[in-house]
Amino acid sequence: MKESSNDESLGLGLKPGDSHYRAYVGPPEDFDLIAATTFNLLTTLGLRQQHSLLDVGCGSLRIGRLLIPYLNKGKYFGIEPNEWLVKEGIKREIGETLVQIKDPTFFFSDSPTTLSRAGVRFDFAVAQSIFSHCGLDLIAQWLSGISQSLVETGALVATFLPSEQDSTRTGWIYPECVNFRLSTLENLATEANLRFEVLNWKHPRQQWALFAKPKFNAEWFSGAIHAIKP
Numbered sequence: 259m260k261e262s263s264n265d266e267s268l269g270l271g272l273k274p275g276d277s278h279y280r281a282y283v284g285p286p287e288d289f290d291l292i293a294a295t296t297f298n299l300l301t302t303l304g305l306r307q308q309h310s311l312l313d314v315g316c317g318s319l320r321i322g323r324l325l326i327p328y329l330n331k332g333k334y335f336g337i338e339p340n341e342w343l344v345k346e347g348i349k350r351e352i353g354e355t356l357v358q359i360k361d362p363t364f365f366f367s368d369s370p371t372t373l374s375r376a377g378v379r380f381d382f383a384v385a386q387s388i389f390s391h392c393g394l395d396l397i398a399q400w401l402s403g404i405s406q407s408l409v410e411t412g413a414l415v416a417t418f419l420p421s422e423q424d425s426t427r428t429g430w431i432y433p434e435c436v437n438f439r440l441s442t443l444e445n446l447a448t449e450a451n452l453r454f455e456v457l458n459w460k461h462p463r464q465q466w467a468l469f470a471k472p473k474f475n476a477e478w479f480s481g482a483i484h485a486i487k488p
């Protein structure tokens with residue numbers, strides 16, 4: 259039977275990277291779990307409605323579908339090279355009415371330099387399953403661009419795949435994954451003037467880390483999320 263645009267298509271059984279708006283960004287079986295745990299991490303770290311937030315590689319709004327209604331109007335910013343994913347996310351997850359009410363901003367770009375051109379300052383940034391697909395060259399560029407766009411009390415949370423060895427691949431790698439040593443990521447964070455802490459927070463496959471500006475207030479999570487020594 260032909261699927262109408264109103265039918266819910268969850269993409270269950272498809273592989274990450276397949277051309278379905280949920281499957282393209284990861285295993286469709288975890289679409290809800292990633293959204294819920296990421297949203298809970300951000301709010302536990304202190305994300306409030308008045309904050310501005312950057313969603314790096316926002317894809318099909320898996321996380322945006324929770325953040326956009328939560329944040330005040332005009333406070334959600336997504337950067338994403340694949341415009342079709344954002345369009346599908348709007349059509350299938352949040353609807354045009356919410357876009358009109360909350361006025362999110364989307365930058366259709368794969369380049370960290372877009373951030374400096376946009377001239378927006380963020381309280382929080384999130385990069386879910388982005389550094390697991392970037393070479394160290396691209397991670398360094400994203401950390402530098404994000405750090406310059408964060409307010410002095412701001413922070414980025416990002417996932418990555420830890421390993422004993424650094425991948426030597428460069429640029430964007432997809433849908434394959436790349437792994438890095440904690441100490442390598444800590445060094446890149448330091449170069450970008452960010453404090454690196456590995457976070458004990460649920461994720462089905464990856465590791466969460468905090469990249470905090472010097473004045474980020476960690477009070478909210480001390481005791482709730484134990485930082486692990488890199």
Ligand SMILES: C[S@@+](CC[C@H](N)C(=O)[O-])C[C@H]1O[C@@H](n2cnc3c(N)ncnc32)[C@H](O)[C@@H]1O
Pocket residue numbers: 282283284292314315316317318319320321338339340343368369385386387388430
């Ligand atoms: C694994 S998906 C994660 C999407 C989203 N963060 C989530 O958790 O649902 C990776 C996303 O990064 C986007 N992307 C592609 N090239 C990129 C680049 N150079 N930098 C950042 N993101 C990129 C992809 O289009 C895709 O939407």
